[in-house]
Amino acid sequence: MQKTPNSPSELNWDDLKFFLEVARTRTASSAARRLGVDYTTVSRRIGALEKALGALLFERSRANGFVLTAEGSHLLGYAESLENTLQAACEQVSGTGLALSGNIRIGSTEGFGTFFIAPQLSRFQERYPNITLDLMPVPHFINLSRRDADIAVTLERPERGPYVCSKLCDYRLKLYATTAYLERHPPIRSVDDLAQHSFITYVDDLVFSPELLYLERTVPNANTAFRSTSVIAQYTATLQGRSLAILPCFVAAPDTRLVEVLPDDVHVTRRFWIYYREDLRRLKRITVLVDYLKSATDQNRAFLMGEERALIV
DSSP: OOOOOOOGGGOOTTHHHHHHHHHHHSSHHHHHHHHTSOHHHHHHHHHHHHHHHTSOOEEEETTTEEEEOHHHHHHHHHHHHHHHHHHHHHHHHHOSGGGOOEEEEEEEEHHHIIIIIHHHHHHHHHHOTTEEEEEEEESSOOOTTTTSOSEEEESSOOSSSSEEEEEEEEEEEEEEEEHHHHHHSOOOOSGGGGGGSEEEEOOGGGOSOGGGOOHHHHSTTOEEEEEOSOHHHHHHHHTTTSOEEEEEHHHHTTOTTEEESSTTTSEEEEEEEEEEEGGGTTOHHHHHHHHHHHHHHHHTHHHHTTSOSSOOO
């Protein structure tokens, strides 16, 4: 039952930090780990906030964890706005350069995050040592509205939402095989010869973006011997020398064990988008990292398009 809320002067503003973490993780134990406290502290602070506001903010259940009530959902927007305002104010007071601090969580497609973004971030942290980074290279969609990440790098531009979005880069995929595979199998002189060969590709009904369904469009009725939801697993399987695979050049080109097959006839061009929530526009550390990644992709245009084999870091 709700009761009359106390005056704002009685509210412990630090409790909002606990509220935000529980709302984002949906469990007190996960929020406790992220905040560096114990479970009971989180539960106590949430209880204190609910008492101060005179409102139930979460429904607790063993199956679903902490689920926001209508009042909790309403508070979430205000709490996130306060958090962003405070962070922006701290950056303005502290200045720029080495004074920039805080955490940034980046969500990315699996291959690009692992083979391109991760190496680039080491140089970024040399420049901004007080910024901590969480990189999540995952083979699924990143939900910014649920605060899975602060910045997302995806194959598709978001159709709606309060986002700041821009094209990050184009990249190319080519057909690859090991030298051993080509020596043991029928020669490949034209696209027609590919009918005699087997391929590695995605699991069609589990892809998180239709942009990944390029094998069927490029080699219709291809014989698939191995399928995986992971491009890294596809790359590793290709190295075993039993099948061909269409792989991003930024994954395969640096590996001298792989060679291009019919590079003039079989190639696919895709693009990456980078975006973040509109309410993070004022945070200098966000815009600095986005600008850095754009500069890194510009510098590596030839590498991303499969024209160079070496990544520039």
